[in-house]
Amino acid sequence: MEDFVIKILVPLIFFVCNIFASEKINVSVSVIPQSYFVKQIAGDLVNVNVMVQKGKSPETYEPTIKQLQELSNSKIYFGIGMPFEDAWLDRFKSVNPNMQLIKPLPDGILDKYNKKYDINHHSHHEHSHDEHEHHNHPPHIWLSFELSKLHAKQIADTLININPKNTQIYKENLQNFIDKIDNLYNRFKIVFADSKKSFLVFHPAWNYIANELGLSEYAIEEDGKEAKIAHRRDILEIIEKNNIKVMFIQPQFSQKNALTIAKEAGIEVKLADPLSYDWLESLEHFLNEIANN
Template sequence: MRLVLLIGLLCIAAIAPAHAQERMNVVASFSILGDFVKNVGGDRVNVTTLVGPDSDSHVYSPSPADARKVADAKLVFVNGLGMEGWLPRLVKSAGKKAAIVTATNGITPLKYGSDADPHAWQSVANAKIYVANVHVALSAASPADAEFFKSNAEAYSAKLDALDRDVREATAKIPEGRRKVISTHSAFGYFAAAYGIQFIAPVGVSTESEPSARDIAAIITQIKSAKIPAVFLENISDPRLIRRISEETGARVGGTLYSDSLTGEKGDAPTYIDMVRHNIKALTRALGA
């Protein structure tokens, strides 16, 4: 009896570390995408995020440590649509052909001039496409865990459906004439298209650009003529421009919107769902009658 018990314990001890070693190493280019991967991958995946909380993916400069992270990963999840211009150099410096997964596959991009708008996650319906792409990629990389990934993806997609309904109900309560705001850069085009709030920004889809004096003057004139009620800061942008516009127009600063990045665990938006709920609460509070 003791011999059988000992053999059983040895078998359990051998299986447990083997299972732990099966956790797949993956990399996500930025925090919002990393959150999608974590929700689908669960405890079968080790997720490393390159551009962390409250950081700007548009102007990110990879480090040698990032190259090592990519070299150790089985999959690298990226947004695409021109967002990670630094990625090809990073993959090359990693010294191997990493399996790149573009999470926006299947999404028809909006255009800002001749550029694609990369901020597709700002529509919750699009977020579900990100999740579906993550599910497919993880399942292909680890077929033994495919049912686990499928279950996680379905459960998370149900939460996203509930989130989308809540956002639509909240925006419907904002008077139509007040559904206009100023934000730092053009990160909310997909949100505007999905939920009917107009966003005007002095900076384009990338924070690398700088608004001219003429651009700022035009924005100020537009705020006054259209009676735009609120301007918003963003967690990744210099707040001075928005504060200046607020001072010159009398439009109130409605708070901070989270556009391209989540916050740390103790912040207002540590997850994608938290981010969207924070943003719609800030918008309805500032734009309500």
């Protein structure tokens, strides 16, 4: 009988325990870069469901019935501050009342950030009253070295509260991720020191990065709409005045207007995806493009 317990039941008990130990936490996020953040901190300890899928624009997003069904399995939802969240986050919560809803960084934090960097100084576009902003703050906080670290800590703290047995893993991974962010920032802070470089984009997504690195972002898009003729003339003057050689366009938006302006100005067009999964690599590539042009 004892042999039976040792040979059969003990391995079975370990097997069952391992199954429960290996259960993953289901997490939902608004945009793809958040999925990268969660994976950097939790690795294989989580499954991540992304609402705005690849190639889709957060500005025009509405969830599918299938996505709403998938939310029912999530323990956590991490918001980021995109416009659609104002209309949908409470409805997401109603689909799964047990899901912990983590809202975007508080306005108070963003207010302090804006005062620190004088956010409007380095971003040249009519965007301050635009529908793309969350309480007058641009929503692209993952495109900021400083704010992305705060969001990463927000993710880690939430995971620790829900799954404290893996606290050490989350803390170590968070620190490693923050170190990578700091290394990238320090490198490009040197690259762009006193350069006062300007860059041109279609949709103004990189204004936080511009603030932090002393760059100037110019955008073709006006108030979430394609540029009017008068604004196009201004853009052409900006291109010439700032010796801009490249225009960055995003795959989530129509490229027709941007390509017309680029052709008229005689400048190159390159793709830059603010919603890429490989966040660090994508950001490094984008900043290298600015530095080299």
